[in-house]
Amino acid sequence: MGEQVPDLSVVVPMYDEQEVLPIFFDRMRPLLDGLGVSYELLVVDDGSRDATASMLLAAATDWPQLRLVRLLRNSGHQAAISAGFRRARGNYVVTIDADLQDPPEVIAELLATARDRDVDVVYGVRSDRSSDSWAKRTTARMYYRLMCRLVGRDIPFDAADFRLVSRRVVDAVNALPEDGRVFRLVIPWLGFPSAEVRYVRAERAAGVTKYNLRKMLRLAFDSVTAFSAAPLRLATWLGLFGGLLSVAFVIGALAIKLTGQSIPGWTSTVLAVAVIGAIQLLCLGLLGEYVARLFQSSQKRPQFLVGYDSLDDSGHQALEREILPT
Template sequence: MEQISIIVPCYNEQEALPYFSKEIIRIADQLPAYEFQIVFVNDGSKDKTLELLKSYEKSDPRIHYISFSRNFGKEAAMYAGFRYATGDYVAVMDADMQDPPALLPDMLQIIKSGEYDSVATRRENRDGEPPIRSFFARKFYKIINKISDADVVDGARDFRLMNRKMVDAICSMGEYNRFSKGIFGWVGFRTYWLPYKNVERVAGETKWSFWKLFKYAMDGIINFSQVPLSIASWFGVIMTGISAIMFILLVAKKLFIGDPVDGWTSLICVIILIGGIQLFCLGIMGQYIAKTYMESKKRPHYIVAETDLEPHW
């Protein structure tokens, strides 16, 4: 009997878990031809998430849990789930019901056809989302697809079903600075994009503020593109060219017209402009150096405090 592993990262999801657990069990019961392994990853929650997961694990042998020693982030939680999942097919989804478990049978049917290695979901709309967040999200997808080799579709969710071959490829990428949307695209494989209408969170509050999403987007760009470094280099080339042209013009003005160089205001403005560009470029390089620094430490992606599973990878 083939096995389907479901990875569910959780951080302070005590309000949403009762709804999600009931729904995912209902879907699993509708697919008796498959064995299910439902892996909840508790990402250092401070509420009663872990207590709920332990009670679910005792009541249903298909449910398992991994609990971190602290909050390591969703990327670490997904990576842990991939490493512990043993299924022939592996799905990852959120516990807030914005990734509808009811889509799983359709996703399974598509991937079983053999034409695709992955069935990924994308939102058709962004109803219920703040307009400014939607605007910047669309711009982010356009930018990252233009400047990197990561194939990230607009509206893409982390919710997807993959075969074992693709999951093994993802597990083999042990980089510390992870951006799963980019990794899913970078490893390649044949992917079918399944559109669905946006669903609002069933309970609780989102853990993603605008600032966190912005930092996550910047991490994605830095992790999958060297274009920001090229921009810094081109800034240097352009400013050097402008400086050379201005030098020639000022010398010519002095020699042929005899006008002195006017004012300190323009000089200070130029100094501030050049200084700002230098700091901007140093900041870009600093981000790449910081990423390299974190990779060189080779710290673990997460620390498991307790679990009822053995790692597969």
């Protein structure tokens, strides 16, 4: 690939994507070759357990712009994007998933928009989410509305991790000290000039989604706790509400006692214990999320570890022995 800095880096996080790779190659290579700019296709293999890495190595033998960065273990989607940001060399960087739900053909429009309008960020915004289930569309709207309130800045609705950013945005993100960053919140929060390009989201080209309900919930928790102390204030208000509710119970119990209408029973006791207990557990859970983030930060463990980068030829044979069949 030489030492020349490419105009464009396309960062693609992948995890167990062997089924979609042939289609991905067929669509991505002619598109990038036809852009008329120098580029690198930087694929971050997030510790895949299938043949993803070996297929990428095989494709790279006659595709010099294809660059493989392999993480030592599965570190998660956002961590893989972080690794791509750290390693990307282009003046512009596009992030896109491998499943082809975000059409690669839109990359040309992202690049043209950035240049024509002189902006640092161009978001790919889904104009049609009919390929998603009703539940996913509904929860996505709730997520973006909540994030707009917590972050205190407008976040493009239906804009996930398909975007183009300039080199100065990449440098600004890489300079941030925190780990576990959520890119769909970090980049709008930085406040660089931005624009949008709308497109129709397609069905997954092949394979199955790796973003299950547990991972989506984890993303939501990370988004909230990384960007706002509002849940801690919510815990305070819930504690105040619980205290007022307890006072109301005491006043009610005294009033019933003084009027001689008290009837021995367990309903009011169970109700009071259940309400106060639920509030306490919720507050403890919210506090636990923040304590966990502080604990992880104090350990200073890296978010990801890069085991191999095809830009560096050292260790290439060792990697082939590790992931290619003998």
